[in-house]
Amino acid sequence: MKAYYLPLLFAISFSAFSQNTSTELPDVVVHSFEKNRKKLSNPDAISHLDSLQLRINSGTSFVNVFNAITGVKMEERSPGSYRLAIRGSSLRAPFGVRNVKIYWNNISLTDAGNNTYFQLFEPDFFHQATISKGPSGGLYGAGTGGTMQLNSIINNSPFDKLRDRLTINNSYNSLGGNKHTFDLNFGNKSIQNRVYVSYRNQKGYREQSDMEKTFLSFQAQKSFGDAGRIEFLSYYGNLRYQTPGGLTLTQYLANPKQARPTVGTAKGAIDQKATFYIQSFFSALSIKNQIDNHWAYDASLGYQQNDIQNPSIRNYEIRNEPNINSRGVLHFKNDANNFSWDAGYEFLSGKFNSSTYANNLGEKGALQVEQNAQIEQYTAFFQTDYQTKNHWNFTISGSLNKLWTNLNNPETVFSPRISIGKKIGQNQYLLGKIAHGFSPPSIAEIRPSSAVLNPNLQAEKGWNHELTYRNNFTKGNWELTAYWFELQESISLRRTADGADYFENVGQTRQKGIENTFNYKLNKLLTLTAATTLQDFHFINYKSVNTNYSGNQLTGTAPFVQSFVGVVQVHPNFNIIPQFIYTDALYLNDANTDLLPASRYWNLKFNYSKKIRNFGTKIWINLDNVLNENYSSGPDLNAVGGRYYNVSMGRNFSLGLQLEW
Secondary structure, three states: OOHHHHHHHHHHHHHHHHHHHOOOOOOOOEEEEOOEEHHHOOOEEEEEEEEEHHHOOOOOOOOHHHHHOOOOEEEEEOOOOOOEOOOOOOOOOOEEOOOOOEOHHHHHHHHOOOEEEEHOOOHHHOOOOEEEOOHHHHOOOOOEEEEEEEEEEOOOOOHHHOOOEEEEEEEEEOEEEEEEEEEEEEEEEOEEEEEEEEEEEEEOOOOOOOOEEEEEEEEEEEEOOOOOEEEEEEEEEEEEEOOOOOOOOHHHOOOOOOEEEEEOOOOOOOOOOEEOOOOOOOOEEEEEEEEEOOHHHEEEEEEEEEEEEEOOOOOEEEEEEEEEEEEEEEEEEEHHHHHEEEEEEEEEEEEEEEEEEEEEEEEEEEEEEEEEEEEEEEEEEEEEEEOOOEEEEEEEEEEEEEEOOOOOOOEEEEEEEEEEEEOOOOOEEEEEEEEEEEEOOOOHHOOOOOOOOOOOOEEEEEEEEEEEEEEOOEEEEEEEEEEEEEEEEEEEOOOOOOEEEEEEEEOOEEEEEEEEEEEEEEOOEEEEEEEEEEEEEEOOOOOOOOEEEEOOOOOOOEEEEEEEEEEEEEOOEEEEEEEEEEEEEOOOOOOOOEEEEEEEEEEEEEEHHHHHEEEEEEEEEEEOOOOOOOOOOOOOOOOOOHHHOOOOOEEEEEEEEEEEE
């Protein structure tokens, strides 16, 4: 038996041993699928992060935060260039975040084109993150990857302890870079406000990989009646990050820090000044109200404007993307009968105007192609929950989803979701779930960088079968999930001879996995969290031209990932947080001929905090990639000429200071 399966077996045996001495610990309450539920009895496979976990490292990147979660993989090719995959590879996302619906305080950040510009945000802006894994079509429309709920809370204190609060953070990186944040909460019992301002710059580890970002946000919420609330959300983000391009293995071994060089007539990243610029504005208004003991509703309306310039190695693209979103839900509950239902809608609409020019050494050249698209997504959904007196829980939901665009044929799909759960004793829970997923192609897949439209690209569809066991025991908690996902019309990235990306439906994939997480508090000094991910993902029916890839492993997905996070409380004011992530080798192309070696990542953080009356201070030092591992967090999959490699940062450290009044 391979050694890396031992943590999984240890968790199973440890949990079985502890069941006889278990006592139910206070259960975390999370918001998912329109319900505030205890995590133990939640009918979905979820992972929840609080504000401390979101800031586990330097507080400047989400990468190592999310990579410590089972089934979740975040990649960063260079500072600011994120990709996110939940239970699957990032084949569909050579750039950005796709096939994962992301919400901020239950308002969609994902646009009508199924893109989310997640790189605009900072970890310390949010207080909570809840990730629901697998198809979420029952209530959140199109998507097979999953759903992420991000929450930012204004002045999270009881009314009798409300006070204005100012937090200032400053951090500095040894490679050259700094981050400064200003976070002000103020108001009274009737209205609360939050102003958040962040500026960050980072000198990249490679040539042509510097990043600079400014992010501003204003939130306000006003109470009315006995249980009503109106909330206003807004942000402005201005981001610039350079893109160094992928290297061949020869170039990577010779100098992994170099940008993609000029070869013959093909210009390199430095010559072309390859950079991604985005200015984004978002504002939304939401209302929530409890009408009586049975009825409640919430509704929201938002607007998002994204303006993008992208001089790349191949061309110079300018995009203008205005979007609107709206969501409304009606809630009913009858506590006497342990019954509730929810019904609502979500509407996303956007215009995606793109002009592609020649790139003449970083300057806009002759117009090559101009394409304008209109996309609308309609979702109508319902959900019913019923709990019997002997602790059986039944959840049935479904959504009717339609995507319309002027570029390809519209599709309408009904996606049901059924889960059955049983509470066993006071501290154990068993859950079975079947859910259908529907994920239409994004605008970037229908209209890729090759500038050749693919109006025949079809949505991914499939059924997910899932079984979860949870246990709260004396000194911690444990969760084990096994799933089997059959995906039809899988969308895969392909590349032209000059490196432009395009996408094809490649038939069927079978995705089988096991996710295991346990948290254990050994004593007052040591807490340990271990997360094990096993993924057996294969192409089942995949033929491209005259090549048959059926039976090959899914590109870009590691079969095994293991992470450990510890908290060593040396003193009430001082702790040490070590983190380790092992990622197994993975294939870089659909033919399974090129392999990215396994990597071992170590991180170590030292925290000191002191509070005197209403004044608090924190000082921290974060050591990143302690062993100076030479690894690639975000390889370019199916890259022409074998240009897969983007080296991640070597050993570096950050120093931070936080002041709070």
